[in-house]
Amino acid sequence: MLNNDLPGPTDLDSQVATFLAGSAEAFSGTYLVAINGALRLRGARGLANREFDVPNQPSTRFRIGSITKQFTAALILLLAEEKLIALDEPIGRFLPESNNVWRDVTLRMLLCHRSGIPSYTSLQDFLNEISKVERTPLEVVELVRELPLDFIPGSKALYSNSGYTLLGCVIEQVCAEAYAEVLASRLFEPLGMADTGYDDGLALIPSLASGYIHEDGRWLRAPHIAMSLPFAAGGLFSTVDDLARWHCALHEGPMLHPNSRRVMFADHGDGKGFGIMVKHGKPLIRFHGGGINGFLAAASRVIDENWTADVIVLSNNGNFDPTVKADPFNISNGLLALAVGNPVSAPGIVPFFD
Structure with a gap:
């Protein structure tokens, strides 16, 4: 519940500083909380580049990992609205070279992780070998093409980055453009998202934070990842x-038809929507996390009876441990609670990374 006696800006800033100090130096990033569309909190902590002692600013850019999936899902829904594709069409229609075992997997199954196609990020040698080598999207698909399905398509849900790589391939084929170009022309430019883009690992991106890990009280550079691999599953900043x-734009704007928005936010099993996760209850929470070498991210919309909050936390500390106080979802919990005048243990945004 929204506390009627909300702290003023000065008092709130002091409370936030005290709360973030509890993470020691391990939280390095930016944060924003808006209540009913009105900015309530916006700030930064730590360093964007430790070699040159450059501080994070609210305007600093971060790799967002799997939050990218929301944009991929929205593009698929836009193409469906234009009758260029149908959600229940099989992937085999768009990628004839797909494995006969899973060529009848539908776009809808890919969108809500019910395809059974193994995730390439779960392959045994992914971290030490696969992640270091640049590959085209179809070469990434080739890593799992001959593997058996994890389950019968549609029978259950299991998170799969491979599914969103395939969706990116569909977007490129249908639009006859590169995924990055489709994003820019259909989403980023119309919505005025001038600080969002596709990171191919080669282009110089102004104000992009460097990625680190924090271990045993010291900072280290994050291990290298070939940025062609994340693609439509996790390649944005x-x-x-x-x-x-x-x-x-996603929840309220005219970008998507109401029917598209409804199906995107629906729970298709195990709390999985299209590029979004759903936590039922009071409040209702729609969220997604992102994890990519040196970066973690959390983006949540919290819907209570009398208010709606957007909570965004971006971090260039890639420690993958939800028990750490510096975890972006733990930071989200505390910041939102402070913003609405409640104890920092509320409202319980579920950690989720891949």
Whole structure:
């Protein structure tokens, strides 16, 4: 519940500083909380580049990992609205070279992780070998093409980055453009998201934070990842302001038809929507996390009876441990609670990374 006696800006800033101090130096990133569309909190902590002692600013750009999936899902829904594709069409229609075992998997199954196609990020040698080598999207697909399905398509849900790589391939084939170009022309430019884009690992991106890990009280550079691999499953960078803008467009704006929005936010099993996760209850929470070498991210829309909050936390500390106080979802919990005048243990945004 929204506390009627909300702290003023000065008092709130002091409370936030005390709360973030509890993470020691391990939280390094930016954050934003908006209540009913009005900015309530926006700030930064730590360093964007430790070699040159460059501080994070609210405008700093971060890799957002799997939050990218929301943009991929939205593009698929836009193409479906235009009758260029249908959600229940099989992937084999778009990629004839697909494995006969899973060529009848539908786009809908890919969108809500019910395809049974193994995730390439779960392959045994992914971290030490596969992740270091640049590959085209179809070469990434080739890593899992001959593997048996994890389960009968549609029978259950299991998170799969391979599914969103395939969706990116569909977008490129249908639009006859590169995935990055489709994103820019159909989403980023119309929505005024000037600080969001596709990171191919080669282009110089102004104000992009460097990625690190924090272990045993010291900072280390994050291990290298070939940025062609994340593609439509996790290849974007953004800022807290742009992601807040995206939340408004996704949930309330005219970008998607109401029917598309309804199916995107529906729970298709195990709390999985299209590029989004759903936690039922009071409040209702729609969220997604992102994890990519040196970066973690959390983006949540919290819907209570009398208010709606957007909470964005981006971090360039890639420690993958939800028990750590510096975890972006733990930071989200505390910041949102402070913003609505409640104890920092509320409202319980579920950690989720891949």
